[in-house]
Amino acid sequence: MQSFIQNFLNLEIYASVLPYLLQGLWTTVWLSAIVIPLGAAAGLALALGVTQSSSRLIRYAIVTWVDFFRAFPPLVLLILIYFGGPFLGIELNKVGAVVLAFVLNNSSYFAEVFRAGLEGVDKGQMQAARSTGLTRAQGLRYVVVPQAVKNVLPDLVSNAIEIVKLTSIASVVAIPELLRAARDAQSLVFNPSPVMLAAMIYLALLWPLTRWLGRLEHRRART
Incomplete structure (x- = not known):
């Protein structure tokens, strides 16, 4: 037991590396704050394209796009964008490469969540919105999309939690997020x-979100 405490619960080491890990935590937080809204916005746009477009070609192209990036490993995607991009004449800095890789990946998951939410809204809601004089775009913005978001809010929160944990792969391109900071500190203190x-x-960081997610899921199960 003493050996376990010395190697995993060493308070002296905790105190010495905490400031460095907090810097890594800040990187994780601001990176998540960028990629989650961008991924959600892109996912919503893709979901609207699938559910609202009258073109079968557009719908098929979006479904193919979403399926591809859901199946493609995000770590490999990041490596291809950052290290392979220059061979194609596309040079991105570390943050740009991470943001692009994350948005391509998580927007596909957000798209499926939003699609389910949009398809769960009764078609009569749009008809009612149009009958009040709203355009189709206004009906989507003020009536359909808010209801869709409410219906799938637990799934959106769950996606956001997974993205926060996924930021650890940013260490591949030497962005000092929380896990990278911990590994660097580990190599210094052995x-x-x-x-x-x-x-x-x-x-x-994530426990309050998971508790909120549990309450949301419980509330949805009761309705």
Whole structure:
């Protein structure tokens, strides 16, 4: 037991590496704050294209796009964009490459969630909106989309939580997010305690969201 505490719960090491890990946490937070809204917006646009377009070609193209990026490993995608992009004349900095890879990946998951929400809204809602004088675009904006978001809010929160955890792959291009900071600290102190501390920080960050998600799912199950 003493050996376990020394290697994983070493308070002296926790105190020494905490400032460095908090810097990594800040990187995780601001990176998540960028990619989650962008991914959600892109996913909503894709979902609207699938559910509202009258062109079978457009719908098929969007479905193919979504299926491809849902199946493609995000880590490989990031490596291809950052390290392979220059061979195609596309040079992005580290943050740009991570944001692009994450948005391509998570927008496909958001698209499926939004599609389910949009298809779950009764078609009579749009007809009622149009009867009040709203255009189709206004009906979507003020009537259909808000109801769709409400219907799938637990799934949207769940996606957001997964994206926060997914930011750890940004370490591949040397962005010092939380897990990268913990691994760097581990290599300096020759002790895995920094990684355990990082896990505790992730837990403290995501636990309130998971509890909120549980309440949302419980509320949805009761309706």
